[in-house]
Amino acid sequence: MQAELAICRQLQKTFKTIQEQSEQWKLTLETCQKDMTSLENLAEQYQCCAKVDLLQTPLAQSFPDIKEKLLYKLHDEMADMINRLQDILSAQNILKDKVSHQAEQCMDLYSKYAGQLTMKKMTECSPLWPSMATMLQWVQDFSRLYREDILCKQHTLEVFSPDKPEAVSSLVEHWKMNKMLQQQMEELLPLVAFFQQEQF
Amino acid sequence: MSSQARSPSIPSENTAGNSPNSLFSPIQVCPTRSPQAGNLTGSARKVKDSAADWHNHVQSWNALSSKGMSIINKIANLKLETIFNSTSSADDEEDSVTRNTFSMPEELETWCKALDTVLEGMNKIVKKLEIVTAALKGVRDLEWHRCVGGAEPLFQTWPIEEFYNASEELLAMFNRELELKTTIVQNVAHVQNRETLMFYTSAWLHQPYIDKNADILIQSMVVETGFR
Numbered sequence: 001m002q003a004e005l006a007i008c009r010q011l012q013k014t015f016k017t018i019q020e021q022s023e024q025w026k027l028t029l030e031t032c033q034k035d036m037t038s039l040e041n042l043a044e045q046y047q048c049c050a051k052v053d054l055l056q057t058p059l060a061q062s063f064p065d066i067k068e069k070l071l072y073k074l075h076d077e078m079a080d081m082i083n084r085l086q087d088i089l090s091a092q093n094i095l096k097d098k099v100s101h102q103a104e105q106c107m108d109l110y111s112k113y114a115g116q117l118t119m120k121k122m123t124e125c126s127p128l129w130p131s132m133a134t135m136l137q138w139v140q141d142f143s144r145l146y147r148e149d150i151l152c153k154q155h156t157l158e159v160f161s162p163d164k165p166e167a168v169s170s171l172v173e174h175w176k177m178n179k180m181l182q183q184q185m186e187e188l189l190p191l192v193a194f195f196q197q198e199q200f
Numbered sequence: 201m202s203s204q205a206r207s208p209s210i211p212s213e214n215t216a217g218n219s220p221n222s223l224f225s226p227i228q229v230c231p232t233r234s235p236q237a238g239n240l241t242g243s244a245r246k247v248k249d250s251a252a253d254w255h256n257h258v259q260s261w262n263a264l265s266s267k268g269m270s271i272i273n274k275i276a277n278l279k280l281e282t283i284f285n286s287t288s289s290a291d292d293e294e295d296s297v298t299r300n301t302f303s304m305p306e307e308l309e310t311w312c313k314a315l316d317t318v319l320e321g322m323n324k325i326v327k328k329l330e331i332v333t334a335a336l337k338g339v340r341d342l343e344w345h346r347c348v349g350g351a352e353p354l355f356q357t358w359p360i361e362e363f364y365n366a367s368e369e370l371l372a373m374f375n376r377e378l379e380l381k382t383t384i385v386q387n388v389a390h391v392q393n394r395e396t397l398m399f400y401t402s403a404w405l406h407q408p409y410i411d412k413n414a415d416i417l418i419q420s421m422v423v424e425t426g427f428r
Contacts (some may be wrong), residue, residue: 048398057396058387059403063380069408070399076412 003113004121004132009200010109011135014102015192018142021095022185026177028088036172039081046074046162078162085175086157089150096150103143106136128194135195138188142181149178243339244354247363250339251421253332254367258418261325261374265407268318268381272404275311275388276397282308304389312389319385326371326378333367340364358424366417376409 054060054067110117117132125131130138156171240248282305343352343360351359384400391397422428 045398045402048395049402051395052399057399059380059383062383066380066403066408067399070403070406073406073408074402077406 003109003116005200007106007109007113007117007132007136008195008198010102010106011132011139012196012198012200014099014106014139015135015189015196017099017102018139018146019185019189021099021146022142022181022189024095025092026182026185028092029175029177032085032088032175035081035085036175039078040168040172042074042078042081043162043165043168046071046078047165049074050163075162082157082160089153089157093150096146099146100143103139106139110136129198130191130195135192138184138192142184142188145178145181145184149181152178243343243360246335246339247354247360248425248427250332250336250363250367251425252427253328254370254418255422255427257325257328257332258414261322264318264321264325265404268315268322269401269405271311271315271318272384272388272401275308275315276401278305278308278311279389279391279397280394308389312385315385315388319381322378322381326374329367329371329374333364333371336360336364336367355424355426358420363421363424366421370414370417373410373414377407380409 049067049070052067054064059066122133123131125134152174156167156174159167160171161167340360340363351361353359354363380403384404388397388400391400419428
């Protein structure tokens with residue numbers, strides 16, 4: 001009984017953290033959308049400007065260094081935005097570690113008390129609660145999806161290059177809420193709503 | 201070794217350099233003015249006003265630049281919609297010849313005139329900036345006469361030379377940027393391809409000849425003169 005209570009308390013704590021962090025992450029990503037639009041626009045400007053043959057324009061004679069200066073300015077502005085996104089991701093990474101740590105604690109507790117918990121106990125569910133095995137699985141899934149999401153976004157920042165349209169579109173595409181994570185949030189979290197209200 | 205503490209002795213003028221024990225050369229302190237504050241007069245007043253002028257003129261420049269940007273955007277969209285779309289379907293040589301003589305929509309001329317007005321405003325601002333820089337040059341020359349070298353800080357840390365150098369550096373940037381904007385205004389309505397149109401628009405927006413340093417210089421002047 002003590003084992004069951006300990007795991008349930010830890011599961012409750014973990015689901016609470018997951019819910020809070022996921023909602024916060026969703027809001028953060030929504031606020032980033034403005035930056036994404038700007039970044040996409042700056043990259044488009046960069047690509048167009050890089051294609052221009054300066055010698056074919058009236059600017060060539062009086063402003064021979066203009067292309068270089070303009071591309072530098074655009075690059076600089078995009079670098080500032082990427083740095084800002086990197087900061088957001090670093091902050092989110094710390095929160096992700098918190099979720100991962102709590103998910104690990106759930107599994108550690110299960111490993112600790114595995115001998116005392118029967119298969120029936122672990123897989124038993126009620127109309128209000130999913131089984132402990134199912135909830136442990138969900139917690140692991142959340143943690144994994146969250147980690148993958150952060151890594152994916154990190155990768156898009158690392159490979160970002162303003163002269164590669166595919167890298168730009170990949171960044172813009174991936175800097176949205178991960179669909180799987182969103183789905184897990186919307187479908188699974190309501191299923192533990194009664195479990196979360198319980199006092200252990 | 202004596203345990204008695206030795207205090208550094210400053211040699212008197214008579215013994216300086218003569219005695220083998222003299223370790224320090226005499227320190228000559230130029231008579232200084234206390235940092236300027238309150239109701240200013242003279243050079244400090246003039247420099248503080250110049251710093252305020254720089255700040256205000258740059259604000260007006262930025263406002264005009266934004267106004268110009270929205271006009272250029274309209275011109276660009278108009279050209280993209282009306283001209284390039286019409287000519288994109290043209291695949292024979294005859295049609296490509298008509299591209300150059302394509303009748304411009306009347307609206308284009310209106311926007312070009314509006315852009316001209318904006319440029320005129322920017323021209324006036326640069327003229328004012330030249331006057332401010334000339335005034336600072338005058339103050340610098342005056343300070344040079346009053347205190348040789350003019351190295352004495354006027355407010356907190358900057359001597360007059362720094363104010364003048366900053367002003368001159370900024371003026372060079374704005375002058376060059378004005379030349380660029382003039383060229384853009386003269387050519388933006390005659391652009392023949394999308395990339396060049398984007399190049400002009402982008403060059404207007406990002407002001408490549410005004411360095412990131414410009415903002416730091418203006419803020420430094422404002423902070424140094426005690427506005428912030």
